[in-house]
Amino acid sequence: MDETIAIRALAALAQEHRLALFRHLVRAGRTGVTAGELASSAGIGATSLSFHVKELERAGLVTQQREGRFIRYRLDVQGMRGLLAFLSEDCCDGQPELCGDLVPLGSGCGPTRRISSNDQ
Amino acid sequence: MDETIAIRALAALAQEHRLALFRHLVRAGRTGVTAGELASSAGIGATSLSFHVKELERAGLVTQQREGRFIRYRLDVQGMRGLLAFLSEDCCDGQPELCGDLVPLGSGCGPTRRISSNDQ
DNA sequence: TCAATGCTACAATAATTATTGAATTATTCA
DNA sequence: TGAATAATTCAATAATTATTGTAGCATTGA
Numbered sequence: 015m016d017e018t019i020a021i022r023a024l025a026a027l028a029q030e031h032r033l034a035l036f037r038h039l040v041r042a043g044r045t046g047v048t049a050g051e052l053a054s055s056a057g058i059g060a061t062s063l064s065f066h067v068k069e070l071e072r073a074g075l076v077t078q079q080r081e082g083r084f085i086r087y088r089l090d091v092q093g094m095r096g097l098l099a100f101l102s103e104d105c106c107d108g109q110p111e112l113c114g115d116l117v118p119l120g121s122g123c124g125p126t127r128r129i130s131s132n133d134q
Numbered sequence: 135m136d137e138t139i140a141i142r143a144l145a146a147l148a149q150e151h152r153l154a155l156f157r158h159l160v161r162a163g164r165t166g167v168t169a170g171e172l173a174s175s176a177g178i179g180a181t182s183l184s185f186h187v188k189e190l191e192r193a194g195l196v197t198q199q200r201e202g203r204f205i206r207y208r209l210d211v212q213g214m215r216g217l218l219a220f221l222s223e224d225c226c227d228g229q230p231e232l233c234g235d236l237v238p239l240g241s242g243c244g245p246t247r248r249i250s251s252n253d254q
Numbered sequence: 255t256c257a258a259t260g261c262t263a264c265a266a267t268a269a270t271t272a273t274t275g276a277a278t279t280a281t282t283c284a
Numbered sequence: 285t286g287a288a289t290a291a292t293t294c295a296a297t298a299a300t301t302a303t304t305g306t307a308g309c310a311t312t313g314a
Binding site for chain 2 (some may be wrong): 274
């Protein structure tokens with residue numbers, strides 16, 4: 015992940031409403047959520063939702079798909095993965111033994127194993 | 135981790151200079167880095183460094199210790215762990231099978247195993 | 255085609271954040 | 285104590301970000 019994109023993603027998440035929207039979308043998973051539902055879940059107006067969700071899109075954290083007169087938003091799983099990887103990839107500068115259990119392996123999802131070494 | 139602190143930490147990292155300072159401190163580990171070294175590593179002045187490093191402290195990502203006329207900064211490992219945990223804890227809403235390899239287990243440090251099952 | 259619905263774009267304003275230089279505080283050493 | 289060094293505080297300015305209302309576009313269904 016590029017530093018510029020990482021900063022954009024961090025900035026996107028560093029805002030009350032956007033963080034709430036993001037977490038809502040994370041929970042919704044593949045199903046996704048329409049713009050209107052997102053707006054009412056966050057207690058914000060349509061204009062404000064549009065502004066914030068666009069920031070999340072621009073940061074590569076969310077995708078959009080039109081469904082008739084609705085627009086459905088979904089978590090961009092690759093984008094989320096990229097950010098998490100970026101935040102943890104430099105820890106210990108390649109010397110895991112220096113920091114111990116820095117990354118909370120047990121708090122996320124996915125199998126309990128290492129991924130191939132070419133993950134960035 | 136409290137949402138307010140998470141936002142503060144995300145905002146702290148969502149800035150070019152602070153992200154560079156943070157990563158420098160991550161690499162430096164327990165040794166830490168003095169303010170002056172940090173400033174020149176980031177190519178910024180003393181005033182600017184003071185401003186940015188204070189933001190990182192306020193976000194619980196960095197600690198400070200005076201050493202004579204120097205001040206040494208170190209990564210706050212607990213703070214970093216807390217943020218990483220917060221960002222991944224809600225993924226899949228407790229249903230790991232829904233999202234697959236969302237969390238980049240292989241990119242961080244620490245042992246390849248789950249932490250106790252009562253992590254949420 | 256017209257009205258209604260869902261959402262986005264634009265513009266104005268308010269609020270927050272970053273940068274810079276000058277002054278200030280803390281420490282060391284002669 | 286006084287000079288030098290390391291870092292912070294303060295104030296002014298510039299830049300970025302958030303909010304709100306209004307207008308506009310896309311889609312549906314009568």
